[in-house]
Amino acid sequence: MKEMAFEYVDMKYCIPSDMERxxxxxxxxxxxxxxKSHYYVGPKVSENYSLHFVLNGKVSLVYGEEEVTLSEGDAFCLFPHIRYSYWESNHHPESPLRTHSVTLNGEFAVSALNRIGLHPHKPFIRNAMKAELPGVLNQIYECVDDDTLGSEFARQKWVYHLFELLSGAPAKKGTRSNWLEQSLHYMDSHYMEGITVTDVVEHAGVHRTHLYCEFIRVHGISPSHYLMKLRMERAAALLTETDVSVTEAAFSLGYSNLHTFSRAFAKYHHTSPTAYRQQYVLVPT
Structure with missing residues (x-):
């Protein structure tokens, strides 16, 4: 380890690839x-997002006008352009403060940190060190300065695994506060895969009637009609903007046969798929 004014440090640096960026x-x-004795950092500001994990001892952190004391197993993040200071609480020479840091950058970094509950106004997590986390930190340490082909995939894998562990146990279905929003995203993402409202209900983890009532209240349309709208608008685009056949369009949208698709299309657009194509596709002159 390299001896500094207030600590001993073993730091590794990464040059991110274009793919990582x-x-x-x-x-x-x-x-x-x-x-070391009288350990103190700051006041200063960070240019990046710096996660610090307390492996041993206690550290006092000042961010803005707030102060918090963190212990072994806790973690904190230094957000860019916010003044902070931190120091060891009650130094013990035989058991000094030990930390492990991971510094991140990128446009999605703040979203990832917010997702696990870290914000500039609350930049710490209690009991963050789950059983697997020290091993993940070691894996990041081992691969961070590796410039061999494929090493960037390892770094991406471990940084996402780090956030997976920090996010805690996944919420049980039906307990998510944003289940309605997630139901909408589920349909937007998978409507071409033959999903049904039953699949949406199962994904949301709520009663079918509750899903219907809330979906209509917020979006003004039932889940079944929303699924139909997504499919039929995409069907219209396939028939007028591509050269796929009507049968290919049916299968692409998750229908098991041409008849079911044609009947649904005619009900929605008030004409058959073939007639719709003939009506809206411009004939070259």
């Missing part, structure tokens, strides 16, 4: 530190 979140550096 395009992913929206990447690792810049990671390292371990052991505090």
């Amino acid at each position: 395009k992913s929206g979140i990447w690792i810049l550096r990671t390292g371990r530190s052991i505090a």
